[in-house]
Amino acid sequence: MVYENIDYQVSGRIAVIGLNRVPVNALSLDFVNEIIDALYQARDDDEVRAVVIASVLEKTFCAGLDLSVVNGVDGEGMRGFLDRLYLELNDVQYRLGKPTIAAVKGAARAGGMTVALSCNMVIAGEGATFGYPEINVGLIPALHYVHLPRIVGRHRAFEYLFTGDDFGADVALDLGIINHVVPDDQVMGKAMEIAEKLAAKSPVVMKLGRDAYMRAVDTAYRRDVENVAETMRNVVATDDCREGLAAFMEKRPPKWQGS
Template identity: 35%
Template structure:
């Protein structure tokens, strides 16, 4: 009994979100394995703080987000949500605030100047699947299962639907949302929810290699490109071309872009300052 108490005390001291950097890549690990890394109030706060801190960090050019233990993320913390029902309004104010905070965190990921890559294993369900869909890229281990399964307990995954329906076809998204059925990693790759499937043993190395490749590009070009990617996706085609053309003009005027083109023509490595 004493050993169990000591273990729990030690566990409580551990950060709910861990970070370590490798060169220009920041690795964030959700660290609540006993709760399958659920997006609890504490986890949402930790993720928001971490992403806010990365906004101005020009030393980081790519971010990898993973989960500890048996799963990537099992969605919202249902125990916290149930406890909120004890309030006078039945939890209404808490639920609105919860989904507002979760939305803010998801939008922050896409507004980050650095590409964010989800490193997924085990399961990614409900808001956890939303998190995968929100990240700019995703790599998953074989056997990983994805689902927006809230409908199975009477809660339609309406907010996860936003990110999911912007990643995969509408009919497939609607099927997942209304049946609550899970899909395997191979199908998730086929329909465009994730980029790559790899073995569990190679997952970290594969994801890190992708992040390192991205981090090796001109940071200023990737920053302007990521922002433009999401902006143009919401525009009609003609408007998107006009906007993207203006972005390319701005990009072409960068000193480091001029250097990159010169280096390519002269068959030498570029001497970039950013």
């Protein structure tokens, strides 16, 4: 299949999904659909034993939602988009049966964190930065309410989810949301090295083991994700969400109305 926003290639036993939607890999519905389709393609290819998700862009892994998707969309349209981003993207990872690694260089924000942290492992460059800035524009990082507290603890998760502050790769490593920090020019090399190591295992044992692992660590996950996705839909319907998005687009401070 030919993709508009993704460079998909198979190198040996490794499928590499290169995010390539200029200028910052902002997530539109078409882009999310291509990521999902590429993961299914890797799943269905018996020659592929592991998957690496990286960015073709030098300075950005993924900046999060394309705000034009949210700004002005009706509730049903937002429901469809969130179902793809929150449910289907995680479902395909959940059932992939093959290990996935995110190779992060540059900025990973908001929905970009969803793409990265849905993978089994995350390799980051020393210059990589992370964050959940949604609260600053009248949105919420809904999916991350589910899994970030499970990884880093309730209090540390609350700080980053509700202040919107960015943090570097060293902090991300300390929090336990990434596996390794390497020089920026070694990120893909490290990701491919680990992918090759995983690809060398028995594919049937890897699938059975990974399936069991995903079930063990994600008990009640889908129910919780559906709950926060509904909250996100309610947030998008507020006046403050519309004001936050307008203020961001117009490069001015938001004037919150409390409604």
